[in-house]
Amino acid sequence: xxxxxxxxxxxxxxxLLGEEQAAQLLPDFKNYKVVSGKVGTMDxxxxxxxxxxxxxxxxxxxxxxYRETHALYHAIIEAAEGVTRGKLSxxxxxxxxxxxxxxxxxxxYQEQTEGEWIAVCFYGTIGAPIRGKEHETLGLxxxxx
Amino acid sequence: xxxxxxxxxxxxxxxLLGEEQAAQLLPDFKNYKVVSGKVGTMDxxxxxxxxxxxxxxxxxxxxxxYRETHALYHAIIEAAEGVTRGKLSxxxxxxxxxxxxxxxxxxxYQEQTEGEWIAVCFYGTIGAPIRGKEHETLGLxxxxx
Amino acid sequence: xxxxxxxxxxxxxxxLLGEEQAAQLLPDFKNYKVVSGKVGTMDxxxxxxxxxxxxxxxxxxxxxxYRETHALYHAIIEAAEGVTRGKLSxxxxxxxxxxxxxxxxxxxYQEQTEGEWIAVCFYGTIGAPIRGKEHETLGLxxxxx
Amino acid sequence: xxxxxxxxxxxxxxxLLGEEQAAQLLPDFKNYKVVSGKVGTMDxxxxxxxxxxxxxxxxxxxxxxYRETHALYHAIIEAAEGVTRGKLSxxxxxxxxxxxxxxxxxxxYQEQTEGEWIAVCFYGTIGAPIRGKEHETLGLxxxxx
Amino acid sequence: xxxxxxxxxxxxxxxLLGEEQAAQLLPDFKNYKVVSGKVGTMDxxxxxxxxxxxxxxxxxxxxxxYRETHALYHAIIEAAEGVTRGKLSxxxxxxxxxxxxxxxxxxxYQEQTEGEWIAVCFYGTIGAPIRGKEHETLGLxxxxx
Amino acid sequence: xxxxxxxxxxxxxxxLLGEEQAAQLLPDFKNYKVVSGKVGTMDxxxxxxxxxxxxxxxxxxxxxxYRETHALYHAIIEAAEGVTRGKLSxxxxxxxxxxxxxxxxxxxYQEQTEGEWIAVCFYGTIGAPIRGKEHETLGLxxxxx
Numbered sequence: 001x002x003x004x005x006x007x008x009x010x011x012x013x014x015x016l017l018g019e020e021q022a023a024q025l026l027p028d029f030k031n032y033k034v035v036s037g038k039v040g041t042m043d044x045x046x047x048x049x050x051x052x053x054x055x056x057x058x059x060x061x062x063x064x065x066y067r068e069t070h071a072l073y074h075a076i077i078e079a080a081e082g083v084t085r086g087k088l089s090x091x092x093x094x095x096x097x098x099x100x101x102x103x104x105x106x107x108x109y110q111e112q113t114e115g116e117w118i119a120v121c122f123y124g125t126i127g128a129p130i131r132g133k134e135h136e137t138l139g140l141x142x143x144x145x
Numbered sequence: 146x147x148x149x150x151x152x153x154x155x156x157x158x159x160x161l162l163g164e165e166q167a168a169q170l171l172p173d174f175k176n177y178k179v180v181s182g183k184v185g186t187m188d189x190x191x192x193x194x195x196x197x198x199x200x201x202x203x204x205x206x207x208x209x210x211y212r213e214t215h216a217l218y219h220a221i222i223e224a225a226e227g228v229t230r231g232k233l234s235x236x237x238x239x240x241x242x243x244x245x246x247x248x249x250x251x252x253x254y255q256e257q258t259e260g261e262w263i264a265v266c267f268y269g270t271i272g273a274p275i276r277g278k279e280h281e282t283l284g285l286x287x288x289x290x
Numbered sequence: 291x292x293x294x295x296x297x298x299x300x301x302x303x304x305x306l307l308g309e310e311q312a313a314q315l316l317p318d319f320k321n322y323k324v325v326s327g328k329v330g331t332m333d334x335x336x337x338x339x340x341x342x343x344x345x346x347x348x349x350x351x352x353x354x355x356y357r358e359t360h361a362l363y364h365a366i367i368e369a370a371e372g373v374t375r376g377k378l379s380x381x382x383x384x385x386x387x388x389x390x391x392x393x394x395x396x397x398x399y400q401e402q403t404e405g406e407w408i409a410v411c412f413y414g415t416i417g418a419p420i421r422g423k424e425h426e427t428l429g430l431x432x433x434x435x
Numbered sequence: 436x437x438x439x440x441x442x443x444x445x446x447x448x449x450x451l452l453g454e455e456q457a458a459q460l461l462p463d464f465k466n467y468k469v470v471s472g473k474v475g476t477m478d479x480x481x482x483x484x485x486x487x488x489x490x491x492x493x494x495x496x497x498x499x500x501y502r503e504t505h506a507l508y509h510a511i512i513e514a515a516e517g518v519t520r521g522k523l524s525x526x527x528x529x530x531x532x533x534x535x536x537x538x539x540x541x542x543x544y545q546e547q548t549e550g551e552w553i554a555v556c557f558y559g560t561i562g563a564p565i566r567g568k569e570h571e572t573l574g575l576x577x578x579x580x
Numbered sequence: 581x582x583x584x585x586x587x588x589x590x591x592x593x594x595x596l597l598g599e600e601q602a603a604q605l606l607p608d609f610k611n612y613k614v615v616s617g618k619v620g621t622m623d624x625x626x627x628x629x630x631x632x633x634x635x636x637x638x639x640x641x642x643x644x645x646y647r648e649t650h651a652l653y654h655a656i657i658e659a660a661e662g663v664t665r666g667k668l669s670x671x672x673x674x675x676x677x678x679x680x681x682x683x684x685x686x687x688x689y690q691e692q693t694e695g696e697w698i699a700v701c702f703y704g705t706i707g708a709p710i711r712g713k714e715h716e717t718l719g720l721x722x723x724x725x
Numbered sequence: 726x727x728x729x730x731x732x733x734x735x736x737x738x739x740x741l742l743g744e745e746q747a748a749q750l751l752p753d754f755k756n757y758k759v760v761s762g763k764v765g766t767m768d769x770x771x772x773x774x775x776x777x778x779x780x781x782x783x784x785x786x787x788x789x790x791y792r793e794t795h796a797l798y799h800a801i802i803e804a805a806e807g808v809t810r811g812k813l814s815x816x817x818x819x820x821x822x823x824x825x826x827x828x829x830x831x832x833x834y835q836e837q838t839e840g841e842w843i844a845v846c847f848y849g850t851i852g853a854p855i856r857g858k859e860h861e862t863l864g865l866x867x868x869x870x
Contacts, residue, residue, distance in 0.1 A: 008281030009161050009268070016154050017170075025162075048384045065838045066423045067869040073418065074799075077383065082227030082284055086666075087523060088377060093512065094483045108280075113790045117280070123154070128508065133501045135253075135262070136153030138285035139227055144792040144869075193674045210548045211713045212579040218708065219509075222673065231376075232813060233667060238802065239773045258500045273798065278791045289502040289579075298861030299741050299848070306734050307750075315742075338529045355693045356568045357724040363563065364654075367528065372807030372864055378522060398860075403645045407860070413734070425833075425842070426733030428865035429807055434647040434724075443716030444596050444703070451589050452605075460597075517662030517719055521811075543715075552715070558589070570688075570697070571588030574662055575718035628819045646858045653853065657818065668812060 005108040007032060008119045008142050014102035015123040015138075032106035033060045040098040042091030042129060044080065047099065051076050051120060055103045061118070061145070068145055072103070075120040075141035082139025083122050090126075097137070099124035105145065116145045150253040152177060153264045153287050159247035160268040160283075177251035178205045185243040187236030187274060189225065192244065196221050196265060200248045206263070206290070213290055217248070220265040220286035227284025228267050235271075242282070244269035250290065261290045295398040297322060298409045298432050304392035305413035305428075322396035323350045330388040332381030332419060334370065337389065341366050341410060345393045351408070351435070358435060362393070365410040365431035372429025373412050380416075387427070389414035395435065406435045440543040442467060443554045443577050449537035450558040450573075467541035468495045475533040477526030477564060479515065482534065486511050486555060490538045496553070496580070503580060507538070510555040510576035517574025518557050525561075532572070534559035540580065551580045585688040587612060588699045588722050594682035595703040595718075612686035613640045620678040622671030622709060624660065627679065631656050631700060635683045641698070641725070648725055652683070655700040655721035662719025663702050670706075677717065679704035685725065696725045730833040732757060733844045733867050739827035740848040740863075757831035758785045765823040767816030767854060769805065772824065776801050776845060780828045786843070786870070793870055797828070800845040800866035807864025808847050815851075822862070824849035830870065841870045 010029045013022040014036050023030075035058040039050040052072065055061045061068040081088060083097065090097055104119045120141045127134025155174045158167040159181050168175075180203040184195040197217065200206045206213040226233060228242065235242055249264045265286045272279025300319045303312040304326050313320075325348040329340040342362060345351045351358040371378060373387065380387055394409045410431045417424025445464045448457040449471050458465075470493040474485040487507065490496045496503040516523060518532065525532055539554045555576045562569025590609045593602040594616050603610075615638040619630040632652060635641045641648040661668060663677065670677055684699045700721045707714025735754045738747040739761050748755075760783040764775040777797060780786045786793040806813060808822065815822055829844045845866045852859025 004277075004280075006281060008283065012157065012161060012268075012283060016157060044382055045384050052384075062838075065836070066417075066834065067839050067842075069418055069423050070425070070869055073384075077377075078230040080383075081231035085223040085286070086226035086231040086233065087512075088231065088379065088383065089523065092382070092479055092527070093515075093523065094480050094487075094508075109791065111790070113787075114792050117792075119281075121283075123157075127501075128504055132149075133504050135149075135287045135505070136151060136264075136285065137287075138153065138157060138266075138283065140281065140283035141230070142280045142282075144795055189672055190674050197674075207548075210546070211544065211707075212549050212552075214708055214713050215579055215715070218674075222667075225673075232802075233669065233673065234813065237672070237769055237817070238805075238813065239770050239777075239798075254501065256500070258497075259502050262502075272791075273794055278794050280795070289505055294857075294860075296861060298863065302737065302741060302848075302863060306737060334527055335529050342529075352693075355691070356562075356689065357694050357697075359563055359568050360570070360724055363529075367522075368810040370528075371811035375803040375866070376806035376811045376813065378524065378528065378811065382527070399646065401645070403642075404647050407647075409861075411863075413737075422729075425729075425867045426731060426844070426865065427867075428733065428737060428846075428863065430861065430863035431810070432860045432862075434650055439712075439715075441716060443718065447592065447596060447703075447718060451592060513665040516666035520658040520721070521661035521666040521668065523666065554716075556718075558592075567584075570584075570722045571586060571699070571720065572722075573588065573592060573701075573718065573720035575716065576665065577715045577717075624817055625819050632819075646852075649853055649858050650860070653819075657812075660818075668814065668818065672817070 005029065007104050007106055007108045008140055011102045011104040011119040011121040012140060015100045015121040029106065032104050034102065034104050035060050036100065036102040038100050042096045044090045047080065047097065048076055051101050051103060060103050060105050071118055071143045071145040075118050075143040078141030079120040079122050079139035083126065083137045094128065095126055096129040097124060097126045118143055118145045152249050152251055152253045153285055156247045156249040156264040156266040157285060160245045160266040174251065177249050179247065179249050180205050181245065181247040183245050187241045189235045192225065192242065193221055196246050196248060205248050205250050216263055216288045216290040220263050220288040223286030224265040224267050224284035228271065228282045239273065240271055241274040242269060242271045263288050263290045295319065297394050297396055297398045298430055301392045301394040301409040301411040302430060305390045305411040319396065322394050324392065324394050325350050326390065326392040328390050332386045334380045337370065337387065338366050341391050341393060350393050350395050361408055361433045361435040365408050365433040368431030369410040369412050369429035373416065373427045384418065385416055386419040387414060387416045408433055408435045440464065442539050442541055442543045443575055446537045446539040446554040446556040447575060450535045450556040467539050469537065469539050470495050471535065471537040473535050477531045479525045482515065482532065483511055486536050486538060495538050495540050506553055506578045506580040510553050510578040513576030514555040514557050514574035518561065518572045529563065530561055531564040532559060532561045553578055553580045585609065587684050587686055587688045588720055591682045591684040591699040591701040592720060595680050595701040609686065612684050614682065614684050615640050616680065616682040618680050622676045624670045627660065627677065628656055631681050631683060640683050640685050651698055651723045651725040655698050655723040658721030659700040659702050659719035663706065663717045674708065675706055676709040677704060677706045698723050698725045730754065732829050732831055732833045733865055736827045736829040736844040736846040737865060740825045740846040757829050759827065759829050760785050761825065761827040763825050767821045769815045772805065772822065773801055776826050776828060785828050785830050796843055796868045796870040800843050800868040803866030804845040804847050804864035808851065808862045819853065820851055821854040822849060822851045843868055843870045
């Protein structure tokens with residue numbers, strides 16, 4: 001990855017360790033827009049809408065522009081594929097998730113023409129809807145915006 | 146995640162930042178078996194066999210026991226679902242990957258009856274088979290062993 | 291496609307431009323049974339049942355024969371895979387669809403033994419459940435009956 | 436399958452013909468733990484929870500150990516992939532199922548180190564939510580425990 | 581399943597126990613056309629072509645009629661989804677299969693209008709390409725013809 | 726679709742009826758960049774690379790900018806999901822395709838901030854690798870660029 005900044009790594013460290021520790025470990029991403037949050041649910045819709053709402057409220061994406069919503073949506077879905085490991089279902093197959101998420105937006109490529117990109121990371125647990133009967137899960141989605 | 150150690154987080158930090166930095170950031174995982182490595186290919190088979198070979202050679206799993214091979218295989222496939230985001234194909238759909246991987250084995254739950262578990266993490270790039278035309282990708286698989 | 295009539299093309303032109311214009315552009319399909327309609331929803335079940343109901347009410351399929359229901363069902367699901375592009379979910383992943391559909395039944399092959407076939411086409415929009423935040427989508431399913 | 440007992444075959448015969456006939460046809464599986472039951476629904480969650488409840492109540496798995504729940508869950512999901520043939524949806528795509536299920540647990544491999552394995556089999560019908568408009572379906576999942 | 585003969589059960593018993601034992605256990609299927617065989621491979625194409633060739637050579641389907649090839653093909657793919665549990669890959673993800681297969685054709689419904697249907701069943705092993713590192717697998721596909 | 730031009734419909738008409746007839750039926754798309762072509766193969770890689778090569782040679786996308794390759798790639802994959810109806814395999818499961826394709830690029834939304842979007846459409850046949858044993862297939866992918 002010689003010609004690009006690893007902003008997906010930055011998004012992942014935020015989801016794993018928090019914004020503060022990420023900023024210390026990877027100081028080169030100061031210029032990126034960031035939002036992070038948490039969501040726990042058996043409903044995949046709620047996972048998607050929690051990330052969308054957080055990204056809009058914190059101006060990581062511009063709510064009035066469809067292409068930004070479209071770019072974010074597909075990044076969320078790709079990250080959710082990692083979380084659900086190809087099944088893209090949660091409550092329908094009796095699973096509950098407890099997730100930290102991060103959304104990071106910026107210019108990872110040196111070339112100006114590459115423009116802005118967006119990364120979405122989820123980290124947390126997936127499992128039976130019973131406390132303790134769960135293991136960790138992770139997903140990362142990246143898209144041009 | 147009150148009752149368990151986040152050994153999937155540990156596996157992810159290894160794949161992102163290397164074994165040394167992971168040991169500093171998360172010192173509680175000294176008793177876990179670890180192997181890490183790299184693989185670059187258009188062939189998913191080669192990704193799978195690279196991880197299996199590394200895990201066997203470094204005694205993270207016991208080659209002679211099928212249940213250990215079976216547990217590792219499914220953890221690899223789950224991690225690969227994150228990397229390929231639900232498509233589980235690489236060269237067949239004109240993509241190449243350059244991945245760091247980690248395999249971590251240990252006892253994340255306090256209860257002795259929960260026994261050993263295994264985590265596999267991939268981190269790297271996926272993209273067109275042309276240098277620079279790629280973005281980051283990530284996947285984590287976890288299984289009981 | 292030397293030996294067969296392109297009745298899937300005919301179904302598609304109906305979904306895109308309407309029955310009248312399809313009849314003008316492709317006049318060779320007069321003998322085919324046709325029904326078309328519209329459905330807007332976040333619920334995939336409603337998409338499926340709208341097409342089934344339209345096909346039964348207009349005698350494109352015979353409701354009392356399971357093999358006809360079975361053939362239509364699989365053609366609908368295949369068309370829905372195109373609409374959802376391999377995810378086969380709508381509301382569960384926060385998407386809404388507004389679709390025109392067509393069902394066409396007839397004998398596209400010269401050989402009498404090939405019997406009747408059925409085509410289902412969807413054309414419309416898919417996107418966020420907010421007006422304007424959507425793009426076009428399309429799907430075609432074909433089955434023997 | 437020289438070195439292992441075909442306990443998946445045994446699970447399948449139970450789902451197809453019942454426990455009694457399975458015991459007559461395949462008498463070598465006396466030492467295996469077995470539970471069987473029935474479930475009819477448009478809701479995949481209910482299929483999963485029916486099998487889990489039956490397995491726990493009959494002590495085929497130990498409810499208090501997460502690794503046993505985890506092993507059973509993945510075996511159920513794999514069997515459900517066979518039933519739904521790769522779509523892992525029932526009511527969402529307008530299908531109803533009427534299933535017999537079996538869960539079998541034991542030691543199919545001669546080597547003691549291979550430990551216990553679990554098999555889940557579903558057999559029954561899948562189809563439109565109208566009596567008679569359905570055909571047979573089958574699925575088998577196997578996992579180490 | 582009051583109104584239909586369980587010819588999928590018959591196909592499964594053939595794949596599990598052989599034609600002879602199936603005929604004894606389920607004597608009501610004498611009028612059905614049957615073929616059975618074996619295939620071992622890392623190549624899904626070879627699985628598909630082995631079943632197609634066996635069905636054509638034994639006149640279970642009429643090679644010259646596309647609708648019969650089409651019906652058989654989709655039944656094979658549905659059975660393969662059970663075998664591979666939703667991934668529809670074998671060698672690409674480092675798995676090898678050793679399968680018995682059966683193809684059964686007949687009239688399972690009392691009503692003449694329901695016509696002929698076809699069932700394909702696979703039973704055998706799937707696993708690492710090393711002897712003994714494998715477990716059982718099963719799949720059933722059913723289609724109208 | 727009040728606020729946007731149906732450029733996906735335009736791409737579809739090109740794939741179905743050719744550029745000339747599309748221009749007559751839908752004259753509002755003169756300002757869009759278009760390329761069309763044909764590809765016949767059992768290899769999904771060849772489908773992808775044929776579209777990419779045509780789009781680059783005809784300056785529909787700028788080869789030197791990764792974000793344009795990335796946008797086109799995902800539009801191609803989405804269109805291929807329609808063609809293969811959720812399986813994303815061709816030769817691996819014994820199918821051959823003969824496809825016309827179109828790529829259309831332009832500004833379908835009135836708002837300048839929505840920028841450029843790309844549509845990819847495939848139309849043709851899919852089936853057994855034997856002439857005549859095939860039926861029609863269709864797929865459309867749309868992405869922001």
